[in-house]
Amino acid sequence: MAILVLGGAGYIGSHTVYELIDRGEEVVVADNLETGHIEAVHPKAKFYQGDIRDRAFVDKVFEECKIDAVIHFAANSLVGESMTNPLKYYDNNLCGTKVLLESMVAHRIDKIVFSSTAATYGEPKNIPIMESDSTHPTNCYGETKLSMEKMFKWTGRAHGLRYVSLRYFNACGAHESGEIGEAHAPETHLIPLILQVPNGKREAITIFGDDYQTPDGTCIRDYIHVTDLAMAHILAVQYLRDGNISNIFNLGNGVGFSVKEVIETARKVTGHPIPAVISERRAGDPARLIASSEKARQVLGWNPQHDDLEKIIASAWKWHKNHPNGFEKK
Numbered sequence: 001m002a003i004l005v006l007g008g009a010g011y012i013g014s015h016t017v018y019e020l021i022d023r024g025e026e027v028v029v030a031d032n033l034e035t036g037h038i039e040a041v042h043p044k045a046k047f048y049q050g051d052i053r054d055r056a057f058v059d060k061v062f063e064e065c066k067i068d069a070v071i072h073f074a075a076n077s078l079v080g081e082s083m084t085n086p087l088k089y090y091d092n093n094l095c096g097t098k099v100l101l102e103s104m105v106a107h108r109i110d111k112i113v114f115s116s117t118a119a120t121y122g123e124p125k126n127i128p129i130m131e132s133d134s135t136h137p138t139n140c141y142g143e144t145k146l147s148m149e150k151m152f153k154w155t156g157r158a159h160g161l162r163y164v165s166l167r168y169f170n171a172c173g174a175h176e177s178g179e180i181g182e183a184h185a186p187e188t189h190l191i192p193l194i195l196q197v198p199n200g201k202r203e204a205i206t207i208f209g210d211d212y213q214t215p216d217g218t219c220i221r222d223y224i225h226v227t228d229l230a231m232a233h234i235l236a237v238q239y240l241r242d243g244n245i246s247n248i249f250n251l252g253n254g255v256g257f258s259v260k261e262v263i264e265t266a267r268k269v270t271g272h273p274i275p276a277v278i279s280e281r282r283a284g285d286p287a288r289l290i291a292s293s294e295k296a297r298q299v300l301g302w303n304p305q306h307d308d309l310e311k312i313i314a315s316a317w318k319w320h321k322n323h324p325n326g327f328e329k330k
């Protein structure tokens with residue numbers, strides 16, 4: 001029986017596929033390649049190009065392959081874009097998931113692990129953030145992910161499907177082989193943008209606000225290595241295979257770094273001065289987001305290996321230095 005990875009050509013999806021194949025799993029990848037890269041799909045995975053909003057496409061994959069569980073990464077995930085084009089997020093993230101669930105129910109596939117986000121919490125009341133804390137998303141992206149969680153909950157109750165929702169904090173880093181890494185167009189995430197400076201693609205990094213209520217005035221985030229995230233998906237599939245109930249887990253290191261600390265660490269790793277310019281705050285950015293991942297450690301046995309920011313940035317730098325244009329061969 002295979003694991004179907006939807007969005008397996010994307011950043012976190014492709015790293016999860018690499019880890020699954022390393023562990024001897026049979027993997028089927030489906031991706032519409034809108035933001036994913038065919039070069040990121042592991043050569044041993046069976047690949048289907050198509051869109052989860054297309055019921056005939058999803059049915060075909062379930063009919064042609066013996067699928068035991070689904071890992072669902074196929075979604076749009078840019079906070080800023082979700083604010084200017086919310087219906088794109090409702091369409092892909094919610095309508096896509098609805099079609100997927102209809103097809104899963106029809107084909108009696110009853111296990112799904114999916115990407116949720118720290119953005120489901122909104123401005124946190126407590127640090128570190130616990131899964132039991134209240135959820136009040138401050139952007140449309142987080143809202144659609146929270147609605148997806150609820151769609152799984154009610155579909156599960158009605159049809160016996162079980163799910164694990166993984167609420168990621170800030171994914172970063174790249175596969176140790178240097179073969180795959182982060183490649184978004186346009187890039188909006190802090191670490192790859194910082195690394196564009198030593199790569200000669202950008203003059204300076206812009207700091208979005210230095211007047212937050214934090215020690216150095218810049219936002220604090222919990223940076224978690226993509227391979228550690230990938231491992232959590234594998235443990236979550238195992239958790240469902242073992243017959244456990246649906247559940248929600250935070251995935252982070254439990255340690256926060258400010259934007260200025262990340263830039264300083266990148267200077268150290270790359271040996272480049274990386275000039276920084278202060279600008280306005282970015283809309284919808286909470287001051288501090290730090291996960292409590294105690295539950296994932298206790299229940300899933302998750303044990304993230306990359307808790308050192310310098311090593312995380314070094315792994316991202318290894319990828320970006322050798323692939324300044326991402327997967328484009330230029």
Ligand code: UDP
Pocket residue numbers: 079170188189190191193205206207208209219220221259282285
């Ligand atoms: N950030 C920044 N400059 C940039 C990109 C991001 O100062 O060019 C800040 C952003 O405001 C946030 C942190 O870096 O506080 C992480 O942002 P990112 O977009 O990487 O992830 P997010 O926290 O939005 O998921």
